[in-house]
Amino acid sequence: MSATMMTEAVVTQMTFREACRQAIRDALLRDERVFLVGEDVGRYGGCFAVSKGLLEEFGPERIVDAPLSESAFVGAGLGAALGGMRPIVEVMTVNFSMLCLDQIMNTAATFLHMSGGSFNVPVVIRMTTGAGRQIAAQHSHSLEGWYAHIPGIKVVVPATVEDARGMLWTALEDPDPVLIFENGSLYNMEGELPADAGPVDIDGAAVRRPGRDVTLFAYGSTLWKALAAAEELAGEGVEAEVVDLRTLRPLDTDTIVGSVQRTHRAVIVDEGWRSGSISAEVCARIVEGAFYDLDAPVARVCSEEVPIPYAAHLEEAALPQPWKIVDAVHEVVSTRG
Amino acid sequence: MDASVDLAVHSDGEHQRHLLHEMLRIRRFEERCVELYSAQKIRGFLHLYIGEEAVAVGTMQALGPQDAVVATYREHGQAIARGMPMNAIMAEMLGKVEGCSRGRGGSMHLFDRSLNFYGGNAVVGAALPLALGLGLAQKKLGRDAITACFFGDGAVAEGEFHECLNLASLWQIPVLMVCENNRYAMGTAIERALVETDIALRASTYRMPAWSVDGMDVLACEEAAGRAAAIVRGGGPCFVEFRTYRFRAHSMYDPELYRSKEEVDSWRQRDPIVLFTDRLRAGGLLDDEEVAMLEKEVAEEIDEAVAYGEAGHLEPVESLTRFIYSEVAP
Numbered sequence: 001m002s003a004t005m006m007t008e009a010v011v012t013q014m015t016f017r018e019a020c021r022q023a024i025r026d027a028l029l030r031d032e033r034v035f036l037v038g039e040d041v042g043r044y045g046g047c048f049a050v051s052k053g054l055l056e057e058f059g060p061e062r063i064v065d066a067p068l069s070e071s072a073f074v075g076a077g078l079g080a081a082l083g084g085m086r087p088i089v090e091v092m093t094v095n096f097s098m099l100c101l102d103q104i105m106n107t108a109a110t111f112l113h114m115s116g117g118s119f120n121v122p123v124v125i126r127m128t129t130g131a132g133r134q135i136a137a138q139h140s141h142s143l144e145g146w147y148a149h150i151p152g153i154k155v156v157v158p159a160t161v162e163d164a165r166g167m168l169w170t171a172l173e174d175p176d177p178v179l180i181f182e183n184g185s186l187y188n189m190e191g192e193l194p195a196d197a198g199p200v201d202i203d204g205a206a207v208r209r210p211g212r213d214v215t216l217f218a219y220g221s222t223l224w225k226a227l228a229a230a231e232e233l234a235g236e237g238v239e240a241e242v243v244d245l246r247t248l249r250p251l252d253t254d255t256i257v258g259s260v261q262r263t264h265r266a267v268i269v270d271e272g273w274r275s276g277s278i279s280a281e282v283c284a285r286i287v288e289g290a291f292y293d294l295d296a297p298v299a300r301v302c303s304e305e306v307p308i309p310y311a312a313h314l315e316e317a318a319l320p321q322p323w324k325i326v327d328a329v330h331e332v333v334s335t336r337g
Numbered sequence: 338m339d340a341s342v343d344l345a346v347h348s349d350g351e352h353q354r355h356l357l358h359e360m361l362r363i364r365r366f367e368e369r370c371v372e373l374y375s376a377q378k379i380r381g382f383l384h385l386y387i388g389e390e391a392v393a394v395g396t397m398q399a400l401g402p403q404d405a406v407v408a409t410y411r412e413h414g415q416a417i418a419r420g421m422p423m424n425a426i427m428a429e430m431l432g433k434v435e436g437c438s439r440g441r442g443g444s445m446h447l448f449d450r451s452l453n454f455y456g457g458n459a460v461v462g463a464a465l466p467l468a469l470g471l472g473l474a475q476k477k478l479g480r481d482a483i484t485a486c487f488f489g490d491g492a493v494a495e496g497e498f499h500e501c502l503n504l505a506s507l508w509q510i511p512v513l514m515v516c517e518n519n520r521y522a523m524g525t526a527i528e529r530a531l532v533e534t535d536i537a538l539r540a541s542t543y544r545m546p547a548w549s550v551d552g553m554d555v556l557a558c559e560e561a562a563g564r565a566a567a568i569v570r571g572g573g574p575c576f577v578e579f580r581t582y583r584f585r586a587h588s589m590y591d592p593e594l595y596r597s598k599e600e601v602d603s604w605r606q607r608d609p610i611v612l613f614t615d616r617l618r619a620g621g622l623l624d625d626e627e628v629a630m631l632e633k634e635v636a637e638e639i640d641e642a643v644a645y646g647e648a649g650h651l652e653p654v655e656s657l658t659r660f661i662y663s664e665v666a667p
Contacts, residue, residue: 035477061477066504067500067503067504067507069500069501069503069504071463071466071496071497071500072465072466072469072497072500072501072503072504073466073504074466075463075465075466075467075469075470075497075501076466076467076469076470076473076504077470078466078467078470079466079467079468079469079470079471079472079473079474080470080471080473080474080477081470081474082455082467082470082471082474083405083470083471083472083473083474083475083478084474084478085473085474085477085478087470102460102463103463103466106460106463107458107460107463107464107467111456112660112661112662112663113441113660113661114438114441114442114446114448114456114457115438115441115442115446115448115450115456115457115660116436116437116438116439116440116441116442116448116660117439117659117660117664118437118438118448118449118450119448119450119455120663151661152661152662154662175662175663175665176662176663
């Protein structure tokens with residue numbers, strides 16, 4: 001079989017949602033210790049239909065509907081991980097994860113260190129993040145950058161179908177807590193995936209589009225906005241490199257700094273708020289590692305500092321958009337090095 | 338509350354002396370810790386269990402090595418009664434690398450993997466979900482084991498308490514809920530915190546067996562824990578409220594403005610160690626010579642632990658950032 005034929009034969013088209021679902025299904029088939037627990041993951045089929053059909057296939061022992069007790073069922077996930085299971089805990093949205101922040105911050109992230117290395121917590125916690133669906137201020141925030149502040153956990157954000165499928169696998173094999181943030185606006189996005197797609201790394205950034213004039217750093221939903229902006233910029237003769245951060249902790253400083261050393265200009269795109277954000281951290285890493293390589297000040301395109309509003313035009317105005325990224329790039333490339 | 342347990346049904350003198358020995362080990366260990374604190378060798382928070390020893394000692398009798406234990410920040414008693422070497426505990430108190438948590442936990446965070454002792458958790462109520470998870474894993478993996486979770490009356494005011502009692506009962510998780518009601522959440526008296534102060538009654542509304550017991554009577558504690566553990570081993574949670582009292586301040590920083598000396602003195606009349614010693618003497622199971630021998634044995638163990646801890650080493654600062662993530666062998 002030729003390489004071309006092979007590619008044609010095995011690449012399939014699927015949604016981000018389906019990739020998430022297949023990742024969970026694979027994990028359940030692969031390892032008997034894996035179970036999925038969360039609100040409405042079973043009979044309802046998942047708030048965002050990610051786990052649809054899994055209850056019917058795997059039964060209530062492995063697809064576990066939990067009452068609306070975030071602290072109890074997330075904490076129970078940590079405990080079950082300590083006790084030898086490999087739970088996948090689903091929190092409906094990152095906003096609701098404030099109700100179990102104590103379990104994540106004070107228990108999951110501290111246990112290994114506080115016990116002098118005695119107890120690791122191999123739990124995976126998935127949650128939906130992000131705006132763009134007109135569900136207003138208590139369902140739309142992007143708080144993954146907060147979580148990235150915490151040593152002891154890993155924070156990963158798939159943006160592609162391949163990562164949605166492959167990151168969970170690696171996360172479940174990790175001996176320590178891993179948080180996976182799925183941007184809700186990506187669930188319906190379609191992408192190509194090789195049928196034999198396997199695990200992917202969860203400790204590095206990826207260059208999604210090479211370029212020489214400026215680097216756009218993005219992750220999750222903003223990756224696609226950055227790529228759209230890069231396409232538009234290419235029409236003007238500006239070649240933007242697009243880096244998908246993929247993991248917010250650990251942050252891949254080498255890739256970040258390496259890219260800026262090539263392009264000498266940087267724009268960071270983040271659906272989180274600007275102040276005290278992961279975009280600020282990326283900016284700091286650039287300044288620390290590539291200060292003398294910069295030909296222009298680092299720019300950022302973040303969400304406006306408001307609770308995300310309901311009305312479509314206001315929500316759109318609050319979020320990073322391709323045109324805002326293009327404007328920021330114009331500003332940056334107009335600065336002479 | 339249960340009637341005082343008849344000594345006659347516990348006529349095994351050897352076992353009785355073991356219970357007394359365990360309570361003495363905890364009491365004298367903590368008294369030595371106070372001295373070391375005054376000498377500024379132990380620092381930070383030091384929460385003493387003095388007065389409550391019967392609860393940990395009585396409860397541990399119901400647990401086997403396969404069972405898991407989750408405790409609070411006032412856990413010296415649980416750690417000692419579970420069988421953690423006093424050397425490792427004292428070294429931890431002194432911040433040494435030989436400590437059970439390599440000096441990273443201190444008094445509030447004692448851990449021992451070989452004993453399934455999961456801390457040492459210092460956020461009130463937050464260890465309940467953890468215990469549920471450990472119990473859930475035991476159930477899912479078909480292990481013949483249960484999880485005992487210690488917490489205080491302060492936890493009853495936390496939302497997690499109610500989430501967890503509901504979930505434990507809903508999912509029939511094998512968790513033994515050990516509520517140490519010492520009447521104060523730090524400085525807040527139970528009457529000032531809870532509209533219904535009968536904690537066992539509240540627990541029973543979550544459809545699990547729940548009752549209260551005299552936490553100053555080690556035999557009553559042992560009996561209640563044994564009965565509760567048997568229920569849990571049959572499947573599903575059980576709740577025991579041990580009514581006890583903390584003789585010392587909340588921590589070494591507490592001037593005790595919130596309670597009267599008379600109240601403390603009245604509870605001291607029911608010191609679990611004095612009560613039990615008197616009962617054993619009256620029952621002819623203990624004489625002065627044996628008491629002196631027990632005290633001597635305990636003092637020697639503590640001397641050895643202090644010497645071990647003081648001779649211990651400081652973790653090299655280069656190792657500061659170890660154990661943030663697991664060290665996976667290449």
